[in-house]
Amino acid sequence: MRFTSYENKRWATLSEAAHYCGLTERTIYNLIGDGLIRSSLVKRLNASRGRRLVDLYSLDAWIEKGLMQVGPPPSNPNQEPRTKEEES
Secondary structure (H helix, E strand, O other): OOOOOOOOOOEEEHHHHHHHHOOOHHHHHHHHHOOOOOEEEEOOOOOOOOEEEEEHHHHHHHHHHHHHOOOOOOOOOOOOOOOHHHHO
């Protein structure tokens, strides 16, 4: 597999965007359809086909939104069990 540097890159194909963030192309396409990330269909005038490009900045912003969500506290597997005297 070829290494692609995404540094300073703004637009990417569906495949590149999926590789960039570790999601599937279908998930990226669904995010576009749901209006959660931006994309552009680039094609020539009167062409029946084109290329869908994903705005990596909007993808980053969507991913970073998830950082603000509160989840359960992480478990500490190395923690010693507390005795009943310590709990009181």
